[in-house]
Amino acid sequence: MVDEKQRWASETLAPTLAKAAEQPIGSRTGINLNAEGNAQFTSISGAPVERLYTEADLPHEWQPPDPGEPPYTRGIHATGYGGRLWTMRQFSGFASPEETNLRYKYLLANGGNGLSVAFDLPTLMGRDSDDPLSEGEVGKCGVAIDSLEDMETLFDGINLETTSVSMTINSPACVLWAMYLAVAERQGADLAKLSGTLQNDILKEYIAQKEYLYPPAPSMRLVVDTLEYGAVITPRYNPISISGYHIREAGSTALQELAFTLYDGIEYVEWALRRGMKIDDFAPRLSFFFNSHNDFFEEIAKFRAARKLWHSVMTERFGAKNIRSHWMRFHTQTAGVSLTAQQPKNNIARVALQALAAVLGGTQSLHTDAFDEALALPTEDAARIALRTQQILAYESGVANVGDPLGGSYFVEKLTSNMEEGARSYFKKLDEIGGMVRAIEQGYPQREIAEASYRYQRAVEAGEKTIVGVNSFTVEEPPPETLYIGESVREAQTAKLRSLRSRRSNQAVDRALSALCRAAEREPAASHTGISSANTMPALLDCVRALATVGEICTALERVFGEYQEAAFA
Incomplete structure (x- = not known):
């Protein structure tokens, strides 16, 4: 050959x-x-690609598994999407809870079958809308949520027992999740039937997105608290979505996204096991979140390699027995960083190709970016086009009829093998460092991503990588009409906070916050069954039920845990 x-x-x-x-x-x-x-x-990541791939590029007597069979390179379900299509989960949130609630109802009415909550920057940073540091940011990049009352408004008229809800929130994730659970309680929902995903991935914040509050160790403790609580109380809800998306948006290669994301997963498992949890009690609810970028075949290979690697991690490294622990289930979002402000309607084609790669790669749920997101939050029309892109793929293209239709392609299989080999090399390096928390403290993944981002930007500026409409095929055209969020949102949220603090029992709030601090100060003990006595989730629920605000709760935890300041790395 x-x-x-x-x-x-x-x-x-x-x-x-x-x-x-x-x-x-x-x-x-x-x-x-x-x-x-x-x-x-x-490839877009800079990996060499040969002109021709043949059987000689694959291992001797190579034979791919069938769909639904270990190590799940070709998918975790034997029928692919034959039994169920991927969840069409449009990421949305802007301005006030009232306005976002209307957008959710619009998306559901137009065929969306899952919600994904985008929070504004103050909420992501654990601050209330009336905080001086929130000025100019309230409602701008997502919805402003300050209290349980806001969360109730956000989901008004939406049955949480039957609607899958994902929430993109990290450092204050436990607080917003407590609010979501309290709203479900008020609706009379059975918490054991709730479905959806909490992002809750603090490691990638230190690596890439930088929306952190507390140092790594106490932050990891809060994540494990949610894993432990969710395993008992919300067995169908994913209490974490281990996210490579933001690692890729920060400029990583596809390989770095794959390796660092999966190793973050390894780190979370290690911490949960040290708490005393049993691997098969929580591993089936671990979920992942990947980026789908422009290099079509590289992205497909990344998704296929991810499933194979995670199966290996679960079976060989951790000895998981439950087959559902072996499955990598993941959400995908098309690459926001690939969207261009120049000729923004070109983004419709980019998003369609990226979405197709995610589907051919076997994603369980998908968000397609709107074409105008490089300019502003999506307009209603742009959001509908993004949703229709998924529906055309699902119902018109025929790509959902066959499980892993590209399996057996010499090119795809070789790329998949290369991805696996490269990720294992990164795993070895991270093991030698002593784990991801130690690596973050040393700045290792941060430096790797920064160097990759620099190399790519240099290639674009030198014209070695073409971006249509940016460094090639350029024209002048007027920008499209965009969604504008004014300062009236902050004024309205501030008025609501003023009213809330005058109506609630501030003594009850103080008692709940004090109890939360005492729980946070206790060293978590191994439980092995049930919920540890030092788990902070019950105290958090008491805080939100008493109408403590996001800022008040996060400030109370900061008094116990301290504030994280990232060191400078050369």
């Missing part, structure tokens, strides 16, 4: 190149030339 590939290179390829040398176009770089002076192919 190797001789056959060499024969093709000499008898078929060489005469072709002699007549017309390849040109540096798109993912071919004009700098990396081979001995004959012809341009070389690379």
